[in-house]
Amino acid sequence: MIGNRAKARQAIDKRTLFSVISASSVGTLIEWYDFYIFGSLAAILSSQFFPKDNPTAALLSTLATFAAGFIVRPFGALVFGRLGDLVGRKYTFLVTLVLMGGSTFAIGLVPGYATIGFWAPLLVLLLRLVQGLALGGEYGGAATYVAEYAPEGRRGYYTSFIQTTATLGLFVSLGVILLTREALGVDTFADWGWRVPFLLSILLVAVSILIRMRMAESPLFAKLKTEGKVSKNPLAESFGKKQNLKMVLLALFGATAGQGVIWYTGQFYALSFIQKACNVEFVQSNIIVAIALLVATPFFIVFGGWSDRIGRKPIMLLGMALGILTYRPIYDMMYSLTDLTQKQEITDARTIDRKLSSQPNGDRLTTTTTTHFYADGTTLKETERVIRGEATAKPAPAEVTKAVTLPTNNLLLMILLVFVQVLYVTMVYGPIAAFLVELFPTRIRYTSMSLPYHIGNGVFGGLTPFIATALVATATKANEAAPGTVDKPYLEGLWYPILVGGVCLVIGLLYVTNSTSERVEE
Amino acid sequence: MASLKKYLGVIWILLGLYVGYDRITDSLAKIGSNSLEDRVFGWVVLLVLVPIVVGGLILFGKYALEGEYSERAKE
Numbered sequence: 001m002i003g004n005r006a007k008a009r010q011a012i013d014k015r016t017l018f019s020v021i022s023a024s025s026v027g028t029l030i031e032w033y034d035f036y037i038f039g040s041l042a043a044i045l046s047s048q049f050f051p052k053d054n055p056t057a058a059l060l061s062t063l064a065t066f067a068a069g070f071i072v073r074p075f076g077a078l079v080f081g082r083l084g085d086l087v088g089r090k091y092t093f094l095v096t097l098v099l100m101g102g103s104t105f106a107i108g109l110v111p112g113y114a115t116i117g118f119w120a121p122l123l124v125l126l127l128r129l130v131q132g133l134a135l136g137g138e139y140g141g142a143a144t145y146v147a148e149y150a151p152e153g154r155r156g157y158y159t160s161f162i163q164t165t166a167t168l169g170l171f172v173s174l175g176v177i178l179l180t181r182e183a184l185g186v187d188t189f190a191d192w193g194w195r196v197p198f199l200l201s202i203l204l205v206a207v208s209i210l211i212r213m214r215m216a217e218s219p220l221f222a223k224l225k226t227e228g229k230v231s232k233n234p235l236a237e238s239f240g241k242k243q244n245l246k247m248v249l250l251a252l253f254g255a256t257a258g259q260g261v262i263w264y265t266g267q268f269y270a271l272s273f274i275q276k277a278c279n280v281e282f283v284q285s286n287i288i289v290a291i292a293l294l295v296a297t298p299f300f301i302v303f304g305g306w307s308d309r310i311g312r313k314p315i316m317l318l319g320m321a322l323g324i325l326t327y328r329p330i331y332d333m334m335y336s337l338t339d340l341t342q343k344q345e346i347t348d349a350r351t352i353d354r355k356l357s358s359q360p361n362g363d364r365l366t367t368t369t370t371t372h373f374y375a376d377g378t379t380l381k382e383t384e385r386v387i388r389g390e391a392t393a394k395p396a397p398a399e400v401t402k403a404v405t406l407p408t409n410n411l412l413l414m415i416l417l418v419f420v421q422v423l424y425v426t427m428v429y430g431p432i433a434a435f436l437v438e439l440f441p442t443r444i445r446y447t448s449m450s451l452p453y454h455i456g457n458g459v460f461g462g463l464t465p466f467i468a469t470a471l472v473a474t475a476t477k478a479n480e481a482a483p484g485t486v487d488k489p490y491l492e493g494l495w496y497p498i499l500v501g502g503v504c505l506v507i508g509l510l511y512v513t514n515s516t517s518e519r520v521e522e
Numbered sequence: 523m524a525s526l527k528k529y530l531g532v533i534w535i536l537l538g539l540y541v542g543y544d545r546i547t548d549s550l551a552k553i554g555s556n557s558l559e560d561r562v563f564g565w566v567v568l569l570v571l572v573p574i575v576v577g578g579l580i581l582f583g584k585y586a587l588e589g590e591y592s593e594r595a596k597e
Contacts, residue, residue: 071566245581250591253582510523510527
C-alpha cells in the first residue's frame with residue numbers, strides 16, 4: 001500500500017515536472033523564435049524600414065541590430081533578475097513572454113519607411129530594445145524555475161530541455177521563413193510576406209501564456225517567501241558582496257564567455273561563412289544549417305544528462321577545447337568544398353541568360369545570369385545587374401552576386417561539418433543551466449545567474465560575427481596591399497572564438513570545481 | 523595548485539590591461555572611420571566590451587591574488 005502510494009506520488013511529481021519543463025521550454029522557444037526572425041530577415045527589413053541612402057535611418061538600422069542582439073540583454077537580466085528574486089520566478093517570466101511576444105507582433109504591424117518615414121525605423125528600434133530586455137529576463141527565470149523543481153541528481157538532465165530551445169527556436173524560425181517564402185513566392189515575400197512570421201508569433205505566445213498561467217510558483221522560492229527569507233535587494237547582494245561577486249566573475253570568465261563564443265561560432269558564424277565566404281545559395285545554406293541543428297539538438301539532453309553523472313565541468317571544457325583545436329581545419333574544409341578555383345569547369349555547358357527591364361524612373365536594368373557547371377556537379381550562378389540611366393548619365397557600377405549550389409556528396413559533407421560544430425555547442429551549452437543554478441543561493445539566483453549568462457552569450461558571443469568579419473576584412477585588405485601577407489585570410493575570423501575560448505578554458509580548468517549535483521535549497 | 527591559482531592572478535590583471543589597451547586603440551581607429559557600421563561597432567566595443575573585459579579580468583585577478591579561489595571555488 002505504502003509502496004503504491006509512493007509510486008503514485010512519484011508519478012504525479014514527474015507529471016508536474018514535465019508540465020513545468022513544457023511551460024518553460026515553449027516560452028523560451030518562442031522568445032528565441034521571435035529573436036531570430038529579425039536576424040534572418042535583416043536584409044528585407046533593412047529595405048522596408050531602414051533605407052541605406054538615408055544616413056539617419058541607416059544608423060538606426062545598425063543600432064537596432066546591435067542593441068537587441070547583446071547590449072540590452074544584460075540590462076534585461078538585471079531588471080528581471082531582480083524582479084524574479086523579489087516577486088517570484090513565475091510572474092516575472094510571464095511578463096518577459098508578454099513583452100517579447102507583443103513587441104515581435106508589433107514589428108509585423110509597423111508600416112514601412114515609405115509610409116511613415118522616420119517613425120518606422122524609430123518604432124522598430126524601440127521594439128527591438130524591448131525584445132532584448134525581455135530575452136535578458138526570460139532565460140534565467142526558465143532555467144531557475146525548472147532547476148528548482150528538478151530532483152537532486154537529475155538537474156542537468158531536466159534543465160537541458162530548456163537548453164534545446166535556443167537551437168529549436170532558430171530552427172523553427174528558419175522553417176517558418178522558408179515555408180512562407182515558398183508559399184508566397186520570393187517577390188510577395190519581400191513585399192509583405194515577411195510580416196507573416198512576425199504576426200504568427202502571437203498565436204504561439206497566447207498558447208504559452210495560458211500554459212504558464214496554470215503553473216505554480218517554484219517550490220524553493222515559495223518556501224523562501226513563506227519563511228520571509230526573500231532577498232530585499234538582490235542586486236546589492238549579488239554584486240555588492242564579495243562571496244557572490246567572485247562567483248559571478250568565475251561563471252563569466254570560467255564558463256559562459258567560452259560557451260558564448262562556441263555557441264555563436266557554431267550556430268551563426270557558420271551560416272554567415274557558408275553564405276558570404278563560400279557563396280552558397282540562400283536556400284541551400286539555410287537547409288545545411290537547419291539539418292545540422294535538427295540532428296544535433298538531442299545531444300543537448302544527452303550531455304545535460306551525462307553532466308549529472310560525470311560533472312558539468314569536463315563536458316563543457318571538452319566542448320571548448322574541441323572547438324579551439326578544430327575550428328581552423330573545419331572551416332578550411334568548408335571553404336575548400338566550394339572553392340571553384342580547385343574545380344574543373346565544363347565550359348561547353350555554360351549558359352548565359354540576359355533580360356532587359358525598365359525601372360520605375362525610366363532607367364533600364366540589364367540582368368545577365370551566367371550559369372557555370374563543374375565536373376563534380378557544383379553549379380555557380382553569377383548574376384550581374386547593370387542600371388543605365390539617360391544617355392547623358394553615367395552608368396551605375398555593375399552589381400554582381402554569386403550563388404554556388406553544391407552536389408549531394410559535398411552538401412552532406414558540409415552538413416556534417418556544421419553538425420560537428422553544433423555538437424560542440426551542445427557540449428558547452430547543455431549542462432550550463434544546471435552549472436549556473438548550482439553556483440548561487442536561491443534568494444539571489446535569478447539575478448546572479450542571469451548577468452554572467454547574458455554577458456557571456458550576449459556580449460562575448462554576440463560580438464563573434466562582427467569581430468570575426470572585421471578580422472577577415474583586415475586580413476583580406478592586408479593581402480590585397482601585399483599579396484601573401486596572410487595565409488588563408490578567410491580563416492582569420494576564427495581567432496576571436498579561439499582566443500576567448502582559450503582563456504575561458506584555462507580559467508575553467510584551474511578555478512572551476514567539478515560538480516554533479518550541488519544542493520540548491522539554500 | 524592553490525599557489526598557482528593565486529599567482530596567476532597577476533596574469534589575469536595584465537591580460538585585462540592588455541586587452542583594454544588593444545581594444546581601445548582599435549575602437550578609436552574605428553570611431554574615426556568613414557563607415558557608419560565601423561563607427562557604431564567602435565563605440566559598442568569601447569563602451570560595452572572594454573569595461574566588462576578590463577574591469578572583470580582585473581577584479582577576477584585581484585580576487586585570485588587574494589586567494590579567494592584557492593580553496594574550493596564553489597563555496
